Amino acid sequence: MLLTKRFLPYFVTQCLGALNDNIYKNVLLLLVTYSQVSELPISVNMFVNLAAGVFILPFFLFSAHAGMVADNMDKAMLIRRLKLLELIIMSCAAVAILSQSYLVMLLLLFMMGSQSAYFGPVKYSLLPQTLKESELVTGNAWVEMGTFISILVGTLSAGLIVASDHSVIGAATIVVTLSVIGYLCSRAIPALPPQGKIDKIRFTPLSGTWQSIAKVRKTPGIWMAILAISWFWFLGATYLTQFPNFAKLHLHADATVVSLLLALFSIGIAVGSWICERVSYGHVELGVLPFGVLGLTVFGVDLIYAIPPAPADLSFVYSFSSFISDSQHYRVMADLFMVGLSGGLFIVPLYAFIQSRAAKDECAQAIAANNIINALFMVVAAILSIILLGVLEWSIPDLFLLLAAMNTVVALYVYSQVPEFAQRFISYLLSHFMYRVKVNGRIHIPAQGAGVIVCNHVSYVDALIIMGSSTRPIRFVMDKSISEIPLLKYLFRHAGVIPICSPKQCKATYENAFEQIHHALNNEELVCIFPEGRLSVDGDIAEFRPGVERILERDPVTVIPMSLSGLWGSYFSHKGGHALTTRPKRFWSKVEVNIGEAVDGVTLGRHGLHQNVSELFNASLKSDDITKA
Incomplete structure (x- = not known):
């Protein structure tokens, strides 16, 4: 995928853009912090935080319009125009650098932010249009890796440029050269026709912003994902902005060490993106989020306690080589990484x-709404830093400690609002730590539209295993007694489980289940049923009950047959006694989920569907990895 024409030119273009942004921005900040303090009309702290706000303010002002443009215009043509604009801005920036006009450079930083605000929506909304669904996580991982490796190279280069004897000429030449190369690369991006249908797009910065936010708030999952991403950029922007003064005041280091700190942070994000692609196994996997949340808090707190004592000679300043040669700095570097x-x-x-859940003709607008909230959070981050550091006179370590504490609060809020995130985490733990789950035929799950999944019923955790095999949310029809298991009922309830029982037990529950199924299918949702009506008592597939035919008679939707193998004999199955009552005997055993091609369930009937599921089940039993025992 990386070397294909549909991805590589775009990938190189966006990497060069990120590289140029960071060289220019960091050269400006380093020159101000270390070289030109006396020439500024405001304090260094104020200038640094003002620069952060100036760069991201355009995302708040222009992102809504940018999203509309990206959805309703050929994305390749839009990228080329934006790269040409970058070339013009950087040519002006070169003149400002040579004349050492720092306030003009600040104005041009605002213009670069504006160009980036228009590039952001097309940068991410392009991916679901040019990549297969199974390539989406990989594509995003490459984009994040490329972006932060570009940040790494940009930050290292900025430090080296500022430390050189020809810093001004070098910086001016590099930003223009990268703009030219980026524009040439953009010309190789294949045409990407617009997916929206709006002919005339109005430029309404304020009302458009609120409309964009209101639109995504109608989809709670996307909205909470946006808030979570925005929180990361709140945290990340604060770290990145404070690194120069953190290195100068608390690590007693020069500009080259600032670049090292930024490099460690950027390499860490690139490595984390690569690991995420590896552990997501080719599909959108929300189950890895809690590992990231935990790391942000634990290592954020440890960073504060890792700060070494000040050197005996307060006039001593660490250079790059002396900093990394002193072992007392290793913990700081490890925590930042x-x-x-x-x-x-x-x-x-x-x-x-976000890309997988947003409508195709509104994907860029969803990304634009994300950029708006990102910008809002980063503006708040800059304001908070100014207040805490400038007015209340907090130290930078105090600010970092506050961020780590707030991270836990934000995570708890997001997970409480979107139970699917917690369910995916539990499913991920089951699938990759308690069991080794292999999924075959994931492509047969329809990307959109109503459908009924029929599957054999082996254990109490079948729903969680199946949930992890699909990137789409699934409504499960489940025996009422299972849906009320104390340890699992919270997850099941918030997953929209539809409880059902025999009409002899409760006629109202039985009839209400079919009404909920009908409503879900009319709402274009996926519904999973276990037509056997109860857990297997011998590991084999029992006869399917007529309920599935009643569902399809009323709503003749697509049916996706599915089978589970390897769960018989687990702690959650009835082998050797009632489930959850025997001693656990198996750990990290192999489980296989086989998903068949969609079929016409009305024509096949319950007996035909039983045969399809049985064939999938028997095929897995014949493999070397899965045994019935």
Whole structure:
């Protein structure tokens, strides 16, 4: 995928853009922090935080319009125009650098932010249009890796440029050269026709912003994913902005060490993105998010306690070589790397989740809404830093400690609002730590539209295993007694489980279940039923009950046959006694989920569906990895 024409030109273009942004921004900040303090009309702290706000303010102002444009215009043509604009801005920036006009450079930073605000929606909404669904996480991982490796190279280069004898000429030449190369690369991006249907797009910065936010708030999952991503950028922007003064005041280091800290953070995010792609197994996997959340808190707190004591000679300043040769700095470096790695685990699945759940003709607008909220959070981050550091006179370590504490609160809020995130985590733990789950035929699950999944019923955790095999949410029809198991009922209830029981037990529950199924299918949802009506008592597939025919008679939707193998004999199955009552005997055993091609359930009837599921089940039993025992 990386070397294909549909991805590589775009990938190189966006990497060069990120590289150029970071060289320019960091050169400006380093020059101000270390070289030109006396020439500024405001304090260094104020200038640094103002620069952060100036760069991201355009995302808040222009992202809504940018999303509309990206959805309703050829994305390749839009990228080329934006790269040409970058070339013009950077040519002006070169003149400002040569004349050392720092306030003009600040104005041009705002213009670069504006160009980036228009590039952001097309950058991410392009991926679901040019990549297969199974490539979406991989594509996002490459984009995040490329972006933060570009940040790495940009930050290292900025430090080297500022430390050189020809810093001004070098910076001016590099930003223009990268703009030219980026524009040439953009010309190789294949045409990507617009997916929206709006002919005339109005430029309404304020009302458009609120409308964009209101639209995504109608989909709670996407909205919470946006809030989670925005929180990461709140945290990340604060770290990145404060690194120069953190290194200068608390690590007693020079500009080259600032670049090292930024590099460790960026490498960490790139490595975390790569790990996320590896552990997601080819599909959008929200189950890895809690690992990222935990890392952001644990390593964020440890970073504070890792700060070494000040050197005996307060006039001594660490250079790059002396800093890395002193072992007392290793813990600081490791913590920064792990904070970045945790961030990579955190944001890659969230971006892929938004792309996979947003409507095709509104994907760029969803990304634009994400950028708006990102910008809002980063503006708040800059304001908070100014207040805490400037007005209340907090130290930078105090600010970092507050971020780590707030991270836990934000995570608890997001998970309480979107139970699917917690369910995916439980499913991931089951699928990759308690069991080794292999999924065959995931492509047969329809990307959109109503459908009924029919599957054999082996254990109490069947629903959680099946949930992890699908990137789409699934409504499960489940025996009422199973849905009320104390340890699992919270997850089942918030997963929208539809409880059912025999009409002899409760006629109202039985009839209400079919009404809920009908409503779900009319709402274009996936519904999974276990037509056997109860857990297997011998590991084999029992006769299917007529309930599935009643469902399809009323709503003749697509049926996806599915089988589970390897769960018979687990702690959650009835082998050797009632489930959950025997001593666990199996750990990390192999489980296989086989998903067959969609069929016409009305024509096949319950007996035909039983045969399809049985064939999938028997095929898995014949493999070397799965045995009935």
